[in-house]
Amino acid sequence: MFRRTSDAIRPAGISIHFEGRPIVAQAGDSLAAALLIEDVGAFRSTPVSGAPRAPYCMMGVCFECLVEVDGVPNQQACMVQVRDGMQVRRQRGPAGMDGNG
Amino acid sequence: MDSTDLAIIGAGPAGLAAAATVAGTGASVVLLDEQPLPGGQIYRGVEMVQMLRPKTFGFFGPEFAAGADLAKALRGSAVDYRPGSVVWDVSPDLVLHYSRDGRSRGLAARHVLIASGALERPVPIPGWTLPGVMTVGALQILLKADALVPRVPAVLAGAGPLLLLLAVQYLRAGAPPTAIVETVPKDAYRRSARHLPQALRGWRSLLKGRGWMRELARAGVPWYRGCTGLRVEGGDRAEALAFDHDGGRRRIAADVIALHQGVVPNTQLTRLVGCAHDWDSGQRCFRPRLDAWQASTVEGIWVAGDGGGIAGAKAAEWQGRLAGLAIAGRLGRLDERDRDRQAAPLRTALARELAVRPLLDALYHPSPEVLCPADDVIVCRCEEVTAGRVREAVRLGCPGPNQAKSFLRCGMGPCQGRLCGLTVTEIIARERGLDPAEIGSYRIRPPLKPLPLAELAALDDEAEAPV
Numbered sequence: 001m002f003r004r005t006s007d008a009i010r011p012a013g014i015s016i017h018f019e020g021r022p023i024v025a026q027a028g029d030s031l032a033a034a035l036l037i038e039d040v041g042a043f044r045s046t047p048v049s050g051a052p053r054a055p056y057c058m059m060g061v062c063f064e065c066l067v068e069v070d071g072v073p074n075q076q077a078c079m080v081q082v083r084d085g086m087q088v089r090r091q092r093g094p095a096g097m098d099g100n101g
Numbered sequence: 102m103d104s105t106d107l108a109i110i111g112a113g114p115a116g117l118a119a120a121a122t123v124a125g126t127g128a129s130v131v132l133l134d135e136q137p138l139p140g141g142q143i144y145r146g147v148e149m150v151q152m153l154r155p156k157t158f159g160f161f162g163p164e165f166a167a168g169a170d171l172a173k174a175l176r177g178s179a180v181d182y183r184p185g186s187v188v189w190d191v192s193p194d195l196v197l198h199y200s201r202d203g204r205s206r207g208l209a210a211r212h213v214l215i216a217s218g219a220l221e222r223p224v225p226i227p228g229w230t231l232p233g234v235m236t237v238g239a240l241q242i243l244l245k246a247d248a249l250v251p252r253v254p255a256v257l258a259g260a261g262p263l264l265l266l267l268a269v270q271y272l273r274a275g276a277p278p279t280a281i282v283e284t285v286p287k288d289a290y291r292r293s294a295r296h297l298p299q300a301l302r303g304w305r306s307l308l309k310g311r312g313w314m315r316e317l318a319r320a321g322v323p324w325y326r327g328c329t330g331l332r333v334e335g336g337d338r339a340e341a342l343a344f345d346h347d348g349g350r351r352r353i354a355a356d357v358i359a360l361h362q363g364v365v366p367n368t369q370l371t372r373l374v375g376c377a378h379d380w381d382s383g384q385r386c387f388r389p390r391l392d393a394w395q396a397s398t399v400e401g402i403w404v405a406g407d408g409g410g411i412a413g414a415k416a417a418e419w420q421g422r423l424a425g426l427a428i429a430g431r432l433g434r435l436d437e438r439d440r441d442r443q444a445a446p447l448r449t450a451l452a453r454e455l456a457v458r459p460l461l462d463a464l465y466h467p468s469p470e471v472l473c474p475a476d477d478v479i480v481c482r483c484e485e486v487t488a489g490r491v492r493e494a495v496r497l498g499c500p501g502p503n504q505a506k507s508f509l510r511c512g513m514g515p516c517q518g519r520l521c522g523l524t525v526t527e528i529i530a531r532e533r534g535l536d537p538a539e540i541g542s543y544r545i546r547p548p549l550k551p552l553p554l555a556e557l558a559a560l561d562d563e564a565e566a567p568v
């Protein structure tokens with residue numbers, strides 16, 4: 001669904017894995033951007049109905065971009081930068097992520 | 102505990118301007134910001150864009166370049182800048198807690214400036230939770246910070262200057278939108294005309310807006326005006342935007358659909374510390390009550406920029422400087438005469454920026470179907486609560502947002518009501534026939550962002566350890 005602009009020049013390629021599939025990203029990319037450019041579809045499914053969700057705000061507000069990074073759930077993909085070797089998975093359903101009521 | 106004269110939250114135009122002003126008087130300033138680079142959302146990644154993407158930097162124009170000057174001033178200053186810091190608590194006695202590199206830390210400040218900017222107004226329409234539906238702000242961030250544009254032309258839908266700005270930026274980046282679907286009612290232009298004489302004092306912004314419209318028209322971007330009944334269609338992701346236009350139903354296919362109904366102040370922090378807020382009926386949002394020096398109703402807490410009411414990047418900068426002068430004065434670093442002398446030109450510039458707001462507010466008033474969505478539309482995305490269920494709760498006697506929260510769990514998910522708060526307030530107000538001012542908003546409690554338990558536990562240890 002996204003592509004780079006023609007003048008996008010970034011330092012060295014970084015490789016990460018999404019659901020086990022290798023993805024090449026660029027240093028400085030947000031994890032959300034790296035996944036959006038690969039067209040991965042849903043980032044997470046909701047705890048209530050299992051509906052698919054993906055980034056909405058890109059600024060840390062909506063929490064629709066939650067993924068599991070290196071086994072740690074509840075990571076906001078729009079607030080995390082890509083690191084070489086990152087293992088990323090979709091966050092499925094509940095993961096003990098509540099607000100504070 | 103770590104301490105400072107002034108703690109600033111947010112490194113956008115307001116925070117950067119205040120930091121430079123106060124640090125210039127010799128006081129200690131800590132600048133906390135969530136992002137890795139200064140600029141806030143409006144000047145997001147400005148240093149990288151300037152350095153690595155001259156073409157983009159060029160077409161973003163002088164408005165964006167202003168951010169590069171602010172960032173440069175920060176780099177050469179004595180400000181203790183701490184990027185990657187997520188502030189999750191501010192107490193009325195001016196102690197901040199923030200998370201950085203997976204650790205929570207405390208900071209005691211003599212003054213706190215909240216410069217946490219704006220959020221996109223939530224746009225609850227059918228299908229707005231589908232992957233591929235994003236805010237105009239989100240798409241601008243992807244363009245600025247990550248150099249991404251839609252592969253297939255996007256549909257841009259809603260109302261407001263930012264919608265047109267994104268359309269122009271996409272055009273210049275070689276990714277023109279497939280259509281602009283504007284929800285501004287056709288008679289809004291006539292109805293808002295009475296604000297025009299005052300708005301002319303801010304003629305530069307008006308000319309800029311006209312320039313954008315011409316550029317889009319020249320490029321032949323289809324522009325549907327006065328649209329209603331917006332609905333995103335799709336199964337597992339967005340496939341098209343459907344809407345009513347000129348008495349007929351239209352459908353435009355796209356896998357990226359941008360929604361926008363203006364921006365609203367991010368009041369999580371000011372509500373958390375207990376600042377008084379007023380309902381702004383023009384901008385349909387709550388804003389903290391501030392005096393002429395940007396001081397809130399809580400001693401030592403100041404607010405500058407869009408977080409205090411939407412006025413744009415330039416106004417944010419002037420407000421940041423004004424607050425900075427006042428704070429420097431209170432710290433004994435600037436006498437009253439100097440403060441007032443330096444403030445005078447800032448006040449003139451600020452008044453010019455504010456002159457166009459009434460016109461913009463009237464013209465781009467959020468559409469009624471977004472303020473009070475139909476029963477089947479999800480308003481709380483986290484807990485998947487529909488507008489109909491909020492209305493039903495009101496009929497069952499639920500008087501306000503906090504009761505709705507315990508009834509329905511709306512506002513209880515990880516976003517803590519940031520994306521449903523205003524909508525829930527509007528719906529309850531409408532159902533009860535009251536003004537939103539009387540309905541109020543969700544109570545905010547720390548932590549402002551969900552924290553791993555381990556981090557909180559480590560903080561307790563630190564508090565108990567001898568200093």
Ligand code: FES
Pocket residue numbers: 054055056057058059060061062063064065066076077078079
């Ligand atoms: S996309 Fe909204 S929090 Fe990440």
